[in-house]
Amino acid sequence: MLANKIMIVEDEGIIAMDMRSQLEGFGYDVVATAFSGQEAITLASRHRPELVMMDIVLKGSMDGISAAQTITKSLHIPVIFLTAYSDPATLRRAKTTGAYGYLIKPFRPDELRASIEVALYKHQLERKLKESEQWFAKTLHCISDAVIATDADGKIRFMNPVAETVTGCQLEQAKGTVVSELMTLLTESNRTVIENPVPKALRSLAVTGLDCATILVTRSGAELPIDNGAAPIIDDDGTVLGAVLVFRDVSARRRMENLLRESEERFHSAFDFxxxxxxxxxxxxxxxxxxxxxxxxxxxxxxxxxxxxxxxxxxxxxxxxxxxxxxxxxxxxxxxxxxxxxxxxxxxxxxxxxxxxxxxxxxxxxxxxxxxxxxxxxxxxxxxAEQQLIYVANHDPLTGLLNRAQFHDRLTQTISSARRHASKLALMFLDLDRFKLINDTLGHRVGDLLLQAVSERLKSSIRINDTLARLGGDEFIVLLSDIYHIDDVARIAQKTIEALTQPFTLEDNDIVITASVGISVFPDDGENSQNLMMNADTAMYLAKDRGKNNYQFYTAEMTARSLERMTIERGLRHALTHYELKVYYQPQIDSTSGRAVSVEALVRWQHPEWGFVYPDRFIAVAEETGLIVPIGIWVLRTACLQARTWQENDGPFTQVAVNLSPRQFIETDLFETIKEVLAETGLKPCCLELEITESAIMQDPERTLQVLQQLHKLGVRLSIDDFGTGYSSLTYLRKFPVHSVKIDRSFVMDIPGDEDCMTLVRAIIALAHELKLKVTAEGVETGEQMAFLTTQQCEILQGYLFSRPASAEQLETDFNTAALKTFLSGNND
Ligand SMILES: Nc1nc2c(ncn2[C@@H]2O[C@@H]3COP(=O)(O)O[C@H]4[C@@H](O)[C@H](n5cnc6c(=O)[nH]c(N)nc65)O[C@@H]4COP(=O)(O)O[C@H]3[C@H]2O)c(=O)[nH]1
Structure with a gap:
């Protein structure tokens, strides 16, 4: 432990020394000795002793009491006076310095020591108390609540700055005032004055809370909502020292609470309603x-x-x-x-x-x-509504089956799954035969009902996991998944075809239809949905070609053929607009007069790369794609113009025969077109013969009959081409206003070798004559054929024997009418 530091102030050197040795003997540390009052102040401020032993009477102008005054007040160092004087005046003066001791010389060492120890202890106590007070005062200054402390009578002793602000009164003014005079308290609800909690706390000696809704009216009249309360201050022995009132301005909190309540109310009304x-x-x-x-x-x-x-x-x-x-x-x-x-x-x-x-x-x-x-x-x-839209977007509205787009998606997914599982699947492309005829004859309503009934039948003939869709028109498609054996596909296809052949009764009409089915198999016939669909479609066309009402599997040659078909289609479109089509003419000879009465117009295609293309290569494609309609009109116009030119220029021929395609009957207003072409070219109707195949008539007999009757009235000549090759009904033949029939080349070809053919030709000619129709034979290549046909009174002959089809210019220069006559008369003889 460090020794306490003491300073001695004594002007007598001997006494000072004696004092020093006594003090050091007690264990104190004598840090300095001053011999005058002035020196005492200087040394005290330099050495900061814990105690000064001060002689009152000193040499010089300043005595010990004056020096002690400065040392105690300014340096806060306790002083003990040592003096030989104890007169009342000196004692009074000494008291004013707040001295810690007063020893009258001479004193005993134990007295000295006791005085020193008491002074040191007292000073230490006082210092601690001061520190503690300062600490409390600082704390109360720092806290945000208002604090007012009173004495036991409720008189104010202390206020912190917050209390000063809230009450609007400074501590100095408020000190000693009864707290209830400083602040009036009201209840917020009815503004009645309430008692200050301090007197209550002092009376009850218990903590007294403030009503939450209390308003403080300050001296200036301002009103503030406050809360909190008062508590009595009681010391350890139970003496009531006073009370402390703690409160705070809660206006900011109130504002927040109000805002919160309003916001909650808003939320609740928004929530509830x-x-x-x-x-x-x-x-x-x-x-x-x-x-x-x-x-x-x-x-x-x-x-x-x-x-x-x-x-x-x-x-x-x-x-x-x-x-x-x-x-x-x-x-x-x-x-x-x-x-x-x-x-x-x-x-x-x-x-x-x-x-x-x-x-x-x-x-x-x-x-x-x-x-x-x-x-x-x-x-x-x-x-x-969305689901409905999705449904509509994915389904055919008439039958409710999947539509093309959705089927395509389904197929793509099923192919991916089949690929993963290395399984097979098959596509059945189904087209109703002659649906158009039903639509046109019985009306679209019945057509629609039929498509609905067909879709129901198809549903019942496929398996639950198979997918059925309508691609449009009379085209349906079935996706057969998990195929283990191709025979299963064939069986389903056959069952489907048979299911459709059962008559449908729709609005009192018994309707019999058939269907043609094309089948492609994954992965054999295509790796993706597009190829599989294309190939099933190709196979379906084969089924059509093979007499309809049957199914066909896709084969590789079909691809080649369909590729060729596509190339031809593209080429034909180009040909139409780039003048690559030509009309050739083949003379038709009157077997009796030997005169070339007419020519048949036959189309040719002068392809820039392929050269000369014959109709057998492109007419079927033109038929399928509908291109035959514009081609047919073009041929008709060209041929009529040519015939008219010959008529005007005294050319070799005055009449022309033009082939008509079945589609021209269905897809155009044929009668009007022909009328226009005749008017345009100036050719008389009687100079035009139209050749119609039996199949054209049979596709839509009612409509054909109507058009033919109009043409007949106009004066156009009509002839049935390829007679004998189809299923001509004699009834129709009788009903139709035709002028002639044309015996197909295939019958003429085998004359004279084939007796059956000759019998048939004889019968056709006899039948035609019976019906008052003239007969043309085509494909006459030999003299024997000509002789036979002439004998049978076949009126018109056409074939290589007389002339191959040729351009108009060629015929004009090469075709020798006179030589022909000679030739004919020679042969007839
Ligand atoms: N072997 C042989 N053949 C002979 C003989 N005499 C004529 N021919 C050929 O027989 C076909 C007669 O025409 P088609 O029966 O109307 O048969 C035509 C016709 O159905 C169609 N066709 C030609 N041009 C047109 C057209 O402008 N419109 C329509 N719709 N079809 C046409 O193409 C078919 C084939 O026409 P082409 O190839 O010009 O073939 C022509 C002609 O060149 C002969 O003595 N021996």
């Missing part, structure tokens, strides 16, 4: 609060919902899990909020509600999740 469903739900998804819209949406009462949780609305479905997933993400702060469309259950069993559900989480100040705010919008109508 919102047009959309709203709920507060615990983190465990239990409803804590629900609004009436929510109850309305789901048909439950508020009590029912509050007794359950969000799961009640989605229980067990996929959206339950989805919702859970999102709520967990919000809880773990991965998502701030979310919005999701969920399928929910109404209270009425089986009733589905589609909800647009948004949720966000409310956390407390510490970030702890409190509850979810959930908003639910009923989007059932929109959802159903």
């Amino acid at each position: 919102a047009a959309i469903g709203m709920a507060l739900a615990s983190v465990n998804k239990r409803f804590l609060q629900v609004n009436s819209s929510l109850c309305m949406i789901f048909g439950y009462s508020a009590e029912e919902l509050l007794a359950s949780g969000l799961q009640m609305l989605t229980h067990g479905n996929d959206y339950d899990t989805l919702l859970d997933h999102y709520l967990r993400q919000v809880l773990s702060d991965e998502l701030p909020s979310f919005q999701v469309e969920v399928e929910c259950y109404h209270k009425i069993p089986g009733k589905i509600i589609w909800a647009l559900l948004s949720a966000s989480l409310v956390r407390n100040a510490a970030g702890k999740p409190q509850y979810f705010i959930i908003q639910i919008q009923d989007i059932t109508d929109r959802k159903y």
Whole structure:
């Protein structure tokens, strides 16, 4: 432990020394000795002793009492006076310095020591008290509450700066005032004066709280809401020292509370009366609060919902899990909020509600999740409308079957799956035979009913896992998945065809139809949906070619053929606009007069790369694609113009025969077109013969008859081409206003070798004559053929024997009418 530092002030050197040795003997540290009052002040401020032993009478102008005054006040160092004088005046003066001791010389060493120890202890105590007071004062200055301390009579002793601000009164003014005079307190509700809590606390000796809603009226008349209360100050032995009043201005808090209450009210009215469903739900998804819209949406009462949780609305479905997933993400702060469309259950069993559900989480100040705010919008109508739209976009409106786009998607998916599982699948492309005829004759209503009935039949003839679609018009397609054996496909195709051949009774019409089916198999006939569909389509055409009402599997040659078909189609379109088509003419000879009465117009294609292309290579494609219609009109116009030119220029021929395609009957207003062409070219109708094949007539006999009758009336000559090759009905032949029939080349070809052919030709000629029709024979190549036909009175002959088809210019120069006559008469003889 360090020795206490003491300074001696003594002008007598011997006494000072003696004192020093005594003090050091006691164990003190004598830090300095001063011999005058002035020196005492200087040395004390330099050495800062803990105690000064001061002689009162000193040499010089300043005595010990004056020096002690400065040392005590300015340096706060305690002083003990040592003096030989004890007169009352000196004692009075010495007292004013607040000296810690007064020793009359001579004194005993133990007296000296006791005085020193008491002074040191007292000074230490005082210092500690001062520090503690300062610390309290500082603390009270720092705190944000107002603090007023009173004595036991309720008179103010202390106020901190906050109390000064709130009451509007400084401590110096307030000191000694009874606290209730400084501040008037009113109740907020009815503004009656209430008693200050300080006297209450002093009376009851207990903590006295203020009513929450208390208003402090300050001296200036300002009013402030305050809270808190007063407590008595009682010391250790139970003596009441006073009271402390602690209060605070709560106007800011009140403002916040009001704002909060208003905001809560706003939230509640928004919540309760919102047009959309709203709920507060615990983190465990239990409803804590629900609004009436929510109850309305789901048909439950508020009590029912509050007794359950969000799961009640989605229980067990996929959206339950989805919702859970999102709520967990919000809880773990991965998502701030979310919005999701969920399928929910109404209270009425089986009733589905589609909800647009948004949720966000409310956390407390510490970030702890409190509850979810959930908003639910009923989007059932929109959802159903969307589903309806999706349905309409994916289905054929007439039959309800999948449409082409959707089928394509389904096929692509099934191909991917088949590829993964190394399994096979098959496509059946089905086209109704002669559907157009039914549509045109019985009307579109019956046509539609038929398509619906067909789709029902098809559904019943395929397996549950197969996919049926309508591609448009009378085209259907079936996707047969998981095929193990090609024979199974054949069986299904046959069953389908047979199912369709059973008559349909629609609006009192018994309708019999057939279908042609083309089949392609994955992976054998194509690796992707496009190829498979194309190849099934190609196979379907083969089925059509092979007499319809049958099915055909796709083969590789078909691809080549369909490629060729496509190339020809492209080429033909180009040919039409680039003048690559030509008309050749083949003379037709009157067997009796030997005169070339007419020519048949035959189209040729002068292809820039392929050279001269004959009709057998492109007419069928033109038929299929419909290009035959513009080609046919062009040939007709060219031929009519040529005939008219010959007529005007005294050319070799005055009449022309033009082939008509079946499609020209169906797709154009043929009669009007022909009338226009004749008017345009100036050719008389009687100079034009139109050759119609039997098949053209049979495709739509009623319509053909109508057009032919109009043409007949106009004066155009009509002839039936390829007679004998088709299934001509004699009834039609009689009914139709035709002028002649044309015996097909295939019958003429085998004359004279084939007796049957000759018999047939004889019969055709006899029959035609019976019906008052003239007969033309085509393909006459030999003299024998000509002789036979002439003998049978076949009126007109056409063939290489007389002339190959040639251009108009060639015929004009090369065809020798006179030589022909000679030739004919020679042969006839
Ligand atoms: N072997 C042989 N053949 C002979 C003989 N005499 C004539 N021919 C050929 O027989 C065909 C007669 O025409 P088609 O029966 O109307 O048969 C025509 C016709 O059905 C069609 N066709 C030609 N041009 C047109 C056209 O402008 N419009 C339409 N719709 N079809 C046309 O193409 C078919 C073939 O025409 P082409 O190749 O010009 O063939 C022509 C002609 O060149 C002969 O003595 N021996």
